[in-house]
Amino acid sequence: MVIKKLTLDNFRNYEHEDFVFDEGLNILTGKNAQGKTNCAEAVFYLCTGASLRIRHDKQLIRRGAEFARIAAETDSRFGKVKLEAVIFENKRELYLNGNKIRPVDFLGNMNSVFFSPGELRLIQDGPDERRRFLNLSISQTSRDYRVALSRYQRVLEQRNNLLKSSAYRFDAETLDVWDEQLAEYAARIVKKRREFLAVLSPLASSLHHSLTDGAEELSLCMDGSYPAEEEGIKEKLLREISASRERDLRLGFTTVGPHRDDIRVSINGQDARGYASQGQARTAALSMKLAETEIFRTLTGEAPILILDDVMSELDLPRRKRLLKGVKDLQCILTCTHAERVLYGVESRRIRIQNGKIVE
Numbered sequence: 444m445v446i447k448k449l450t451l452d453n454f455r456n457y458e459h460e461d462f463v464f465d466e467g468l469n470i471l472t473g474k475n476a477q478g479k480t481n482c483a484e485a486v487f488y489l490c491t492g493a494s495l496r497i498r499h500d501k502q503l504i505r506r507g508a509e510f511a512r513i514a515a516e517t518d519s520r521f522g523k524v525k526l527e528a529v530i531f532e533n534k535r536e537l538y539l540n541g542n543k544i545r546p547v548d549f550l551g552n553m554n555s556v557f558f559s560p561g562e563l564r565l566i567q568d569g570p571d572e573r574r575r576f577l578n579l580s581i582s583q584t585s586r587d588y589r590v591a592l593s594r595y596q597r598v599l600e601q602r603n604n605l606l607k608s609s610a611y612r613f614d615a616e617t618l619d620v621w622d623e624q625l626a627e628y629a630a631r632i633v634k635k636r637r638e639f640l641a642v643l644s645p646l647a648s649s650l651h652h653s654l655t656d657g658a659e660e661l662s663l664c665m666d667g668s669y670p671a672e673e674e675g676i677k678e679k680l681l682r683e684i685s686a687s688r689e690r691d692l693r694l695g696f697t698t699v700g701p702h703r704d705d706i707r708v709s710i711n712g713q714d715a716r717g718y719a720s721q722g723q724a725r726t727a728a729l730s731m732k733l734a735e736t737e738i739f740r741t742l743t744g745e746a747p748i749l750i751l752d753d754v755m756s757e758l759d760l761p762r763r764k765r766l767l768k769g770v771k772d773l774q775c776i777l778t779c780t781h782a783e784r785v786l787y788g789v790e791s792r793r794i795r796i797q798n799g800k801i802v803e
């Protein structure tokens with residue numbers, strides 16, 4: 444999978460710009476605040492339909508403009524594909540080869556893995572970040588997962604509303620219906636996440652092992668245990684949901700289910716969240732992301748686009764070298780403030796950005 448061309452109109456600090464990318468390594472350089480991350484973010488947006496840094500698309504529109512447009516030409520297992528997102532203040536339009544499509548069909552046409560210093564959150568923050576990682580990653584390759592997730596979220600919202608209103612009007616029958624539906628979609632999500640982690644975990648461990656030169660053991664596992672089959676998972680979830688009904692009614696929200704899932708990350712047997720140093724956490728997050736590229740490759744038969752935003756300065760020299768070696772056989776978009784010495788002599792396309800414009 445490669446992105447050949449990216450066109451930005453009124454996106455962030457870009458008025459109009461065309462980027463042409465090589466199949467291998469592409470290095471975006473420029474001083475601070477010139478638009479390197481913005482460019483990387485645009486690529487990521489076309490892959491996931493989501494922004495990296497914000498909740499509201501509005502901020503993606505260049506100040507003073509009415510709408511932003513991101514368009515890309517890609518070459519992948521689907522052949523040549525054109526993707527386009529037009530972002531307005533309160534809505535957006537998504538196009539695949541010129542045809543307007545729904546978000547659920549937009550995702551997965553271009554896959555990417557994004558890594559930036561902020562990815563430390565994956566290890567150090569609460570469960571939200573790790574669920575986000577699972578959702579974004581699995582969603583890119585599984586339409587079933589995307590559908591189950593959006594239905595689950597809808598039912599969860601309805602169940603929570605019902606729980607809140609139960610103080611003055613308790614409706615057990617409707618709650619039974621929501622419980623049943625919640626367990627059904629939850630089971631699909633739980634099954635996929637566990638399958639995903641079963642593949643991710645050994646890959647990430649082995650990458651972490653080599654990035655740390657054998658000094659550290661990384662292990663990842665999901666909280667709780669469930670049967671392997673969807674039917675069994677659903678039954679177990681239904682029992683858990685029923686058992687927590689009284690508590691849920693008291694609290695006014697749903698306290699069990701995949702919206703509370705977490706990945707347990709440990710390094711050398713210790714919980715990484717509480718104990719890992721910055722460098723350990725950074726390397727663990729990087730290992731998880733690189734493992735994700737391998738999963739994409741296995742599932743889709745082609746490597747995703749790897750976006751490395753500002754990571755070179757964060758790693759020591761041996762790790763930088765190992766990282767560069769590891770990314771040779773995929774398309775990589777790498778940003779840095781100046782061409783690092785470790786990058787000298789490495790075959791790549793260099794793009795220099797200044798104030799929202801390509802200058803070289």
Ligand SMILES: Nc1ncnc2c1ncn2[C@@H]1O[C@H](COP(=O)(O)OP(=O)(O)OP(=O)(O)O)[C@@H](O)[C@H]1O
Pocket residue numbers: 454455456473474475476477478479480481482502503504505506753780
């Ligand atoms: N909606 C917007 N309209 C206009 N400018 C924006 C908008 N959103 C962000 N910017 C500007 O884009 C500029 C470049 O941001 P970007 O994050 O891409 O910088 P960068 O080149 O990655 O810098 P650094 O090296 O510091 O990470 C910032 O100065 C920011 O103010």
Ligand SMILES: [Mg+2]
Pocket residue numbers: 479480481752753
């Ligand atoms: Mg940046």
